[in-house]
Amino acid sequence: MSDSSDSGNFFIVDDHDIKSITYATEDKWFQQLNVNQAYSGTITEGVAGAKASLEFRGTAVGVVGIATTVQNVGPPAVQFSIDGNVIQTTTAPNNGSDNFSFVYLAQDGLDGSSSHTLGINVLNATADYPFAMDYILYLPVQGATPTASQSVITTFLPAPSGTGASQDASSSKSSAPVGAIVGGVIGGLALIVATAIAIWFVCFRRRRSTGRPYFYATSAKPGDLLDETEAKPTPYEVSAASVAPSTYGPGSQYQAGPQSTYSSAPPQAPSSAYSAPSQYAPPSGLGYGSQSGYTPSEAPVSDYSSGSGASAPLVLASGSTPRASASPNQPRSKAAEAGLLSVPQEATFHADSGVRFDANGQPIPAASSSSSANVLVPTADLSDVPPSYTPA
CATH class of the missing domain: 1.20.5 (Single alpha-helices involved in coiled-coils or other helix-helix interfaces)
Known part of the structure; x- marks a missing residue:
């Protein structure tokens, strides 16, 4: 930028000097004639995309144009370069005033030993507010002569219009x-x-830390569904055909005990030779055959139960508790799985106490010190007492 220190004989190139200025995009440049405030009465207006260039040999160069004011329209912005290097981007003011000598560019300090090319590139301008160029001036080297279309004027390089800060701000916008x-x-x-x-x-x-958010049954493993794989017990239903008819009732003299698991025949009530019910349990299967030498009331009572009879049922004595059989569908207990139930249990023996009662319900004293199992009570002393059989 020049500070007006350069002065001397400047060569002026007017805007309509197409021999010196090359307008690269002719369709974006428009010449205006009869402009009273302009140099030589002409200006050349350019819109966005317009380009031009000037070759010269000198140490300083400047561009002067017109700046005006247009409402609701953006001002023009022009980029300048020397020998292909961008040196400045200037935006015209739009502040409500008109300036017919607006300095767009003022550059000095150039090398005078060689020629230079000034490039002009209009970045932003419209037909309502175009870039209006009036003339270009440059300070030639010593001994240079102007062309026929150029004129010589003794002046100094004009200072940039506006403040230097605004010019620098405009220049800073040139590079991205x-x-x-x-x-x-x-x-x-x-x-x-x-x-x-x-x-x-x-x-x-x-x-990943909490596992799969959803559980799909199709991909389940046996260990994932323990409740589904474990065998569940089913209720054991007894059919009506498997229940044996009852052998005791209002017309029976005896109460039938449970059927033995070792006899295939149902229990039979023994026949008595007396009209009165006997207080003794009739012996069953003593091993002497069908003809016994004793009457049912005189037969000796054995202290041990005999299992030799095949036709007599096994009857549990009073006070004994039958063993409940488990349902075949119920799960086996841990003792059964361990094989503890396969050990044979000890036999439980029941013997006659030998105590007898009279008609008044009083116990009859024993006749001698011999075993009560061998004492025979006369038939006349027997009272009509119901049998002492109890259902198992």
Whole structure:
């Protein structure tokens, strides 16, 4: 940027000098004539995308145009370059005033030993508020002569219009903020990766630690469904055909005991030769055959139960408790599984106490000191007492 220290004979190139200025995009440039406030009465307006260039040999260069005010329209922005290097981007003001000598560019300190190319690129401009270029001036090297279309004026390089800060701010907009763009991309990628990791930890890691969230029966193993594989006991129902008819009732003299598991015939009530019921239990199967030498009331009572009779049923004595048989469908107990029930149990023996009662219910004293099992009580002393059989 020049601080107006460069002065001398400047060569001026007017906007309509198409021999010196090359308008690359002719369809985006428009010449305006009869402009009283302009140099030589002409200006050239360009819209966005318009480009132009100028070759010169000098140490300083400047571009002058017109800046005006247009309501509700953005001002034009123009980018300038020297030998392909962007040096400045200038935006015209739109502050309610008109400036017919607005300095868009003022650059000095160039190398005078070689030629330079000034590039003009209109970035933003519309037909309502275009970029209006009036002329270009440059400070030639010593001994240079202008062309026929150029004129010479003794002046100094004009100062940039407006403040230097606004010009610098306009220049700073020329380059894209590469660092900010790269940093934003990297930050966005890091945020995406962090979000994906958080989702994985919240969803998949929790599911792996707690096992499968759902249990499918098709993939179940035998150990997973213990309640389903364990055999459950079923109720044991006794059919009516398997229940034996009752052998005792109102018309029976005896109460039938449970049928022995060793006899295939149902229990039979023994016949008595007396009309009165006997107080003694009739012997069954003593091993002497069907003809016994004793009457039912005189037969000796054995202290031991005999199992030799095949036709007599086994009757449990009073006070004994029959062993309940388990249902075949009930689960076996631990003792049965261990084989403890296969050990034969000791036999329980029942003997006659020998105590007899008279008609008044009093015990009859024994006649001698001999065993009560061998005492025979006369038939006349017997009283009509019901049998002492009790159902098992």
